[in-house]
Amino acid sequence: MTRPPVVALFPEASFGAALNCVAIAQALRAQGAVPVFICHPGFTGIFVEYGFREYHLHPAARPGPAAAPEDHWQGFINRHLPHFDLSPFDQLATYVGPTWAAIVDTAIAAEPSLGETIARIRPDAIVLDNVIMFPAIANAGCPWIRVVSCAETEIADPRVPPYLSGLDAGDRAECDAFRREYRRVTATASARYGALRRAHGLTPLKPGVFLELSPAMNLLLAPSILRHDRAHPLPAQRLRYLEGCVRTEARYDVPVLPANDGPLVYLSFGSxxxxxxxxxxxxxxxxxxxxxxxxxxxxxxxxxxxxxxxxVYLAGWFPQPSVVAQCDLFIHHGGNNSFCEALHAGVPSLVMPYCWDGHDNGRRAETTGTGRRLDRAGWSDADLRAAILGLLADAPMRARLGANAERMRADPGPQAAAAAILGVIDESAVGRDTPRARTGHGA
Amino acid sequence: MGERRKRARKSHADLARLVLDMTRERGMRPGAHLSEQVFAESCAVSRTPIRAAFKMLSENGFLTARPGGGYALAIDADAPGALATARLDTQEDALAEMILADRAARRLDDAPSVSFLARRYSVSRVAVLNALKILQAEGIIDRLPGQSWCFRPILDTPRALADSHQFRLALEPQAILTPGFALDPRRALVLRRQMQEMRAAGEGRIAAAAFARLDAEFHGLIARGAANAFMRDALLAHHRLRLITERDSGVPEFRLRQSLQEHLDILDSLERYQFDIAADQMALHLRLSRNPRPDAANRGGPPLLRLPGAALRAGPP
Structure with a gap:
């Protein structure tokens, strides 16, 4: 008697990771598996609306005085909004360091509940789309698959510019200075995280590193057109690059505007x-x-x-894949999912990053000729106008992006990811000599 | 135009929109023949109103009349903007629709003057006044003393959406429980067929706007069945407001299909006269339909740990 394999997906509490995992889960379901979601409290109900079961972590009490969640969120915004105008280097001390401290806090808080939740699900594999490893996943007794849906810079290499830097790999001195400062601002968080790992029987990672490659499979959302040339190629047998990872959404009809002429531009800087x-x-x-x-x-x-x-038409939410597919230019913050959705649709990007890997993707858009970057703090009206009109009029870029989009669509990321995950489950079942999780799928 | 003729035209325009939605849900291509018989059966009306709807669509460029009789689809229903149907409305309705759309799009102030609106839309003051009276009858704008008009709240903010949800949760199940609740069986049959057809449409073929129209029809059917006139009127006015001002189109297709199934289940219970079960199903349906948006940050932002029992926000942060 066999049963379909159960795959627990655990995305980070961000739109990008969550919707990336929805695309993979849709493909897993189509290939006969049972995908379920381990869900941060802030995402309650999101995955259910796509037809997936949710398992919820119980938030441990936060340290410090109790505050309503909305107050906590508003406080975060008030504290960090000014930092988004700073350079990536200056954000290290003001934003990146404190954010890593908070991410380690959440990993520590989630650990007991995550262990219990995995025990309830009894998954055949766990898919982790996050920036930090949770010991409960390493100790779950089933293979885990890492999804890197951030920019490829998240996996360090001497020829790849440092993560979150927005630098070019050729800027050796600046890259080295950034790496040093990154290690300095994350030192305390690294030490606390190392203690968490030791307490759960895991070896601590190098300073500034919070997540290792999976020994089973790693899925990198890095379309060929963006990929870096690495000094140390990643291990091919446990690596699958994804050419985009776009979910299926309801169809969106572009509204008729009072001034309804001209190309369509979509602006979204994420939540x-x-x-x-x-x-x-x-x-x-x-x-x-x-x-x-x-x-x-x-x-x-x-x-x-x-x-x-x-x-101009405003809304609080757009079904992004459907909108991007119909537009001529996408202005975004350089979130990797947004960038990859633009590439998947053959649409140029105007990247105005404010933090994290948005800086890396802004640089990459310029380097690879897939878009332009504009400093969110230092632009003039004429700069913005010129950037928009320039990209809309750039026929060679459009042709290049159109041809690239065809290549990406010929190798759909969600299906490739699902096949790779089910391949891992097959191998694991062979190793355990148990028939229940065999899927018949190859990686 | 007399009131009866106006009503007839509106009814034909509504039917015409439904026909267009169905051509897309069925994946019909340009040049495909539209059978009067098939569409009459799907819409549960006689062939006469279908013929009138086809004629209206033909006059507005959506269909072409075939030399030997009958009509063919003239547009690619999948093309962006292909189903923009504002031109099916009367001039007054169209102006009212434009004013409301501009209000919902935050182009107009809370209290626009008649002369400003006349200039904006290049129409006479009389035409503006007629359009404003239509909106007044819909409960969307109030006439203040003197010549000024003031918009009432619409469903354009997370708070307004949360209030709307609370209002519906309080009233819609209760409407079903009013002693003497009576479902219009003919209308229920029509809606059942339409919802079944939409639910069976292929992946990516359900349009958010078409769903919103059918959803408002279904909840309007429930409201009209209430035996309490105040409840009925309050709900009908609110559903009209939702249909024309609610602009949240981010509901995944899986949930849209699930929602259609919940409508069908409620109809099943009502047709079995199990009103208490139907009321419970309605409450559950409304709770499930409250579109959740994450209280979380982007990548790189620490996730917000929400405490158990904290209310969901109606919109994304």
Missing amino acids: LGAIDTALITRMIGVFADIPARFLVNVGGFPDAYRQVPDN
């Missing part, structure tokens, strides 16, 4: 970026005089906008 209503308001002011139509994701802050121009 975190939508908090910067002053930036988006200023951009909308520039859009008003550009002969194009603009769809603008304003997240939960529609109240911040008045007198919206006739060629």
